Amino acid sequence: MRELTRKIIPVMLCLSLFVVMAPLATSAAGTLAIKLDVMQLPTGGVExxxxxxxxxxxxxxxxxxGYYYDVEITGSNFHYKDSQGKSYTQAIMKKTFAAGNTPIGFITLPNIPAGSYTYRVWLVGQDVSTSGSFVLGSVPEITDISNSWAKDNITTVVEKKFLTVLDNKFRPTEPISRGEFMYALALATGVKPVTLAELDGKNPFKDVDPKSAVAPYYWAFYKANIVKGYPDGTLRPAGYLTRGEAAKLIALTLPSEPGQNFIPRSPFTDLFGHWSKIYVSYLYEKGVVKGMTETTFGPDLTLTRDQVAAFLTRVMVK
Known part of the structure; x- marks a missing residue:
């Protein structure tokens, strides 16, 4: 059985990202795209x-x-527009995007009212754009899960506002970003946010905006020694994660975790010698995870949104 995931939050905005840039070098191997994750805040508003x-x-x-993107959000009673750099100096600035996913901004909107919004995101001067809609404050119709094995799980996590629906689509088989997954896991399991003061004023992740409303949840995982980030001091919240990585995060977040005397047992032959074996086996015994087949877990496969929905409904605080 496949278990895919992503986060859900009823929302809708008119987002416009203006990126005034001309490529010095282009990628022939793939096409650049711009994306956004929408995370609903427990106190109202979105990140x-x-x-x-x-x-x-x-x-x-x-x-x-002096800037490389703008954002504009429009609803019936709401309008937001801001320049990332707030500087229009005509100095030439270069920006390099490595292969993979690169976070370029966190935007906190604590006072956005419930309602419908439209969004458009694009790189100025490039054939790269996306657009759609979301609803905030109510559960939207989801048009792409009627045939999903995780339909009930998806409906639950959307109703709980753990994950987000864009353009009335949950995108069940698409990958989920690390930042979105960690935030959804924190909400589902009742993880309490940690302030920067509790970390002696030191932000452990240089690619996470300390002013972001979701940063305190990432810091909570750090303070609990669940997540330490990469050697270069990054969390890489926009990157994707594997099923094995997700299993470790979930296992260490639960009130109890595999102890020293825990003997990992499972029917998954592809866990032999794999670093995630103890975490997957622990969650398998608890009924939190299932395999891709009866004998394989797929620890190195990319985690998807429908899988996350299934995981979250099995561990969420009732």
Missing amino acids: LMVYVVNPGSSVTMEFSS
Whole structure:
């Protein structure tokens, strides 16, 4: 059985990202794309994470001013527009996007009212854009899960506002970003946010905006020694994660975790010698995870949104 995932939050905005840039080098291996994750805050409002997806080789772009993207959000009674750099200096600035996903901004909107919104995101001067809608404050119709094995799980996590629906689609088989998954897991399991003061004022992740409303949840995982980040000091919240990585995060987040005397047992032959064996086996015994087949778990496969929905409904605080 496949278990895929993503996060759900009823929302809708009119987002416009202006990225004034001309490529110095382009990627022939893949096409650059821009995406956003929408995370609903428990106290109301939303957090947006904007990131560039680059499946090809490194791409360097040149900007003709002191910023490289703008955002505009519009609803019936709400309008937001802001420049990332707030500087229009005509100095040339270069930006390099490595292969993979690169976070380029966190946007906190604590006062956005319930309602419907439309969004459009694009790189200025490039044939790269996306648009759609979301609803905030109510459960939207989901049009792409009627045949999903995780339909009931998806409906639950959307109703709980753990994950987000964009353009009335949950996108069940698409990958989920690490940042979105960690935030959804924190909400589902009741993880309490940690302030920067509790970390002696030191932000452990240089690619996470300390002013972001979701940063305290990432810091909570750090303070609990569940997540330490990469050697270069990044969390890489826009990156995707594997099923094995997700299993470790979930296992260490639960009130009880595998102890020293735990003997990992499972029917999954592809866990032999794999670092995630103890975590997957522990969750399997608890009924939290299932395999891709009866004998394989797929620890190195990319985690998807429908899988996450299934995981979250099995561990969420009732």
